[in-house]
Amino acid sequence: MPSYTAPTKDLQYVLHDVLRVSQSDVPGYAELEPDFTSAVLEEAGKLTSEVIAPLNAVGDAEGCTLENGVVRVPTGFQDAFDQVREGGWTGLDMPEEYGGQNMPYVLGTAVGEMFSAANQAFTMYQGLTHGAASAILTHGSDQQKDTFLPKMVSCQWTGTMNLTEPHCGTDLGLMRTKAEPQDDGSYKLSGQKIFISSGEHEMAENIIHLVLAKIPGGPEGIKGVSLFIVPKFLVKEDGGLGDRNGVTCGKLEEKMGIHGNSTCVMDYDGATGYLLGEEHKGMRAMFTMMNEARIGVGMQGLAQADVAYQNALAYAKDRLQGRDVTGVKNPDGPADPLIVHPDVRRMLMDQKSFVEGARAFILWGASLIDKAHRAEDKDADGLISLMTPVIKGFLTDEGFDMTIQAQQVFGGHGYIEESGMSQFARDARIAMIYEGANGVQALDLVGRKLAQDGGKHVMAYFEMVKNFCTENKDVEGMADFVEPLKKASKDLQAAGMYFMQNGMKNPNAALAGSSDFMHLFGHVCLGLMWGMMARASLKALEDDPSDAAFHEAKLATGRYYMTRRLPATAMHLARIESGADPVMALDAEAF
């Protein structure tokens, strides 16, 4: 039976030693004092490790069931969901006027990591609600906000995102779901949506579906797509629940993982919907949800890697097998623990250096979102827009690889469902796919984000890395971080240069290297995070040696990342610079 320990200490370290949030002038950050965030994180840690994590295996084994249109969630989910609601966790970073606590996004993200790590399938019920509520908050009319947000912020009602249809996923221009305008200003929606997470269940009184559909007579393709609010139960003027709307769950999908979440085929049969935002501008409104969701999915990559790592580490310390070749470490036992073996350590260090680096990366990204929204910082907005596909794509690809490595530490026992390691891997797998498959993230990064605002944001990123290196190059102990980071950043710039010089003539020259570029970028980002953490830990060691073991471990883990993981940038650059020809040489028929 796997366990989960909330990484409250490490989260506190990133928030305070590295990001120094309470010293920031971003509105709302002043109250993020260490004692306050510690209290929040400890409370969330207790709930996630004691209540939610134990339901993870239950959710996997039982899954959801559909009978006569009713979806049953696994045993214990309803109780746990009630506890989450009662604790006010669902509206942590939502506006107070709708019942939220108006905390910064960075704190919501720190808490969110724990929820995802403890039970990804369970946490999706509230996660999608949060995304849907954000879209209503940004694009809804006052009446829509007043009607839906208080209930969604508290998760009394949950939310969903309805994009995909059987014949179209990424290419939403092919969409067939129709929304016929009615005399009263509402619409009647008809069509089928698939892969709808949390699409149907009875843990909430109502479910608010956000649905993309086409209004007949509108523009062709993606430009004719609008976004609608379609409640499971119609809402009366007094806010009470009215009739059942014409939307039903036709089928539950059998999936590789996240069995505890109901992945539904949703059938819309003349369902009443309300336009959210402007006609034919549905994609813009949807992207409010998508961008938030993408960062949340990147976080899932980190979260599954962390819980898998925690269990692999415990196993490696406990399981006795073989002897340390440099000398027996456990003379009283029949063998030494796995952790003495260099290749086991390599796997653990890969995981540890990824998890801690990714945690800093996500929280740094969340702080950019706060800057963008709370301080209306346009540069921060541009930078997080650039980073979003890297956070989603890189952290979920690597996060999955790390769950696989954690499973590998268990040997044959990792392949048996009982150990729980298989579930971590199977659950982590979806994060590479949903909210835009990682190839689509890479395309977004290289095809759109790099050149956004004239390439201003990527230049700002390079400048930031350069400044970090300049500021720290003579700081004692920082050479181990500055030199590799410089080299990796040079690889990244060379890749960007290659795209600029070749992508105009032949877009495929850039696109053939898009996935490698996303990974190259991700490594540089984690390299920078390790540089920042090294700086913070060196300073902490100077200021107060009482927690030296923690900071020494940070430095050692960071040096591991710089020497063993960062050299991947050169490989990605070599692939990128080989251009489109090797990738595109074969005609489709010649495969």
Added chain:
Amino acid sequence: MPSYTAPTKDLQYVLHDVLRVSQSDVPGYAELEPDFTSAVLEEAGKLTSEVIAPLNAVGDAEGCTLENGVVRVPTGFQDAFDQVREGGWTGLDMPEEYGGQNMPYVLGTAVGEMFSAANQAFTMYQGLTHGAASAILTHGSDQQKDTFLPKMVSCQWTGTMNLTEPHCGTDLGLMRTKAEPQDDGSYKLSGQKIFISSGEHEMAENIIHLVLAKIPGGPEGIKGVSLFIVPKFLVKEDGGLGDRNGVTCGKLEEKMGIHGNSTCVMDYDGATGYLLGEEHKGMRAMFTMMNEARIGVGMQGLAQADVAYQNALAYAKDRLQGRDVTGVKNPDGPADPLIVHPDVRRMLMDQKSFVEGARAFILWGASLIDKAHRAEDKDADGLISLMTPVIKGFLTDEGFDMTIQAQQVFGGHGYIEESGMSQFARDARIAMIYEGANGVQALDLVGRKLAQDGGKHVMAYFEMVKNFCTENKDVEGMADFVEPLKKASKDLQAAGMYFMQNGMKNPNAALAGSSDFMHLFGHVCLGLMWGMMARASLKALEDDPSDAAFHEAKLATGRYYMTRRLPATAMHLARIESGADPVMALDAEAF
């Protein structure tokens, strides 16, 4: 519903254009004429794609069940197993005197790939029998051979390997299963074995368990382990079946994949066993099975990658989504097929260049085994001994990554069990673990095989690569292959040099890089294979242009491997040369 097409043409290409088997003077190879091997491969292809592959999803969905000690296999398995037996496929490369067909191992391997690709879980029933029969063939007495081999070669009786116990996997010295000598020369075995593939079922009349156990009073640890033959039903002197032996299946494991194979906890309760080989020399006898099994498992990595690739390719050609950025390719359709997109092609080319390279590698390895056994070539024996961990570890790690990529091509549909892509990934996952987890393979490679016979075999390998490069450097069209191969081989030699210079002082300096070394070696091996294939295809294009499209595609695929995959060697070298310090810096308590 996924499908499988046997790669008979590509197998023929490797056997005849690349390895030129029928021109070899290895005994038995003269009869491997193209027409003959074609007939065998076509027949096996029909059976695997039409009968065995359709049962793959059935096996996954139904799994095996245990009731009152009886294991039921999935629907259709018994019929298919009968067809496999009746076709004589189980004894293809076994001696004629025991009912086999005495074909070279290389042909058995070509056929074996198809079986594994079509249905890995199903094929394990005969695969483990083959391994057990090989051990009896090599180490058994004449009486043992006469008693067991005819039935095992035909799979009238199946076989198993019993190594692992709950507290010991890799470290078999910790074993507790006991074998008490009896007056009649037999032994009574007591203990528990776990993870026993095909451990119990009713598809065969009898099951012959090969079991490692300790004879009381023997040497401590691994030196006191002996191997025993323990039949499910005792065999009477007339060869008929006698009493049920004291061995039962106590539990079936719930696993991530290979559900169609019964993975059993086997309880030995005073079961009658017969010593196979010498007392306390059980590991030697077991390694006869293990080495064969390891190559077979490497093949599984390739096989799952191939079937997953085939389905990804079909999907990429069929699924319409988005438009080619360089110009519409399917103007009459609502969108272009996925395969127009560079990042989709990257994934497909990764898979294709791996699968075809790995196929050549495996068959080349099998031809070394034939040279070693049939021509008693000691150098070939040393070389395949060196290659075995590379074949097992590299091909299963990469093979799994490729099934994950194939699944990725399907987007959300790949995560739904219905598409079958999840099963390929879940089944492929075990190959990285069983028959020695890949970390153990890397340890075997770096800790034992490199230095075997004074390092003679690795030097011979370097010499072979060097000769290939020298012979082909001026051949038109070969520069694209020779130059990258030279560079990669230099990285491999530098890594070997690093180990020599540092491993003596500190074994961890070598072991910390063992997994990277295995991957570096694997890439060089596939690079060499692509060099050999390029040479063969260039020659074929000269000799007979009638099949130009096939050979041009080979060359393009090979160039992809050389430019996009081989640059990984530099990254592995950089990691290796960073030594033990980053890996071993943290005390176990500091994690």
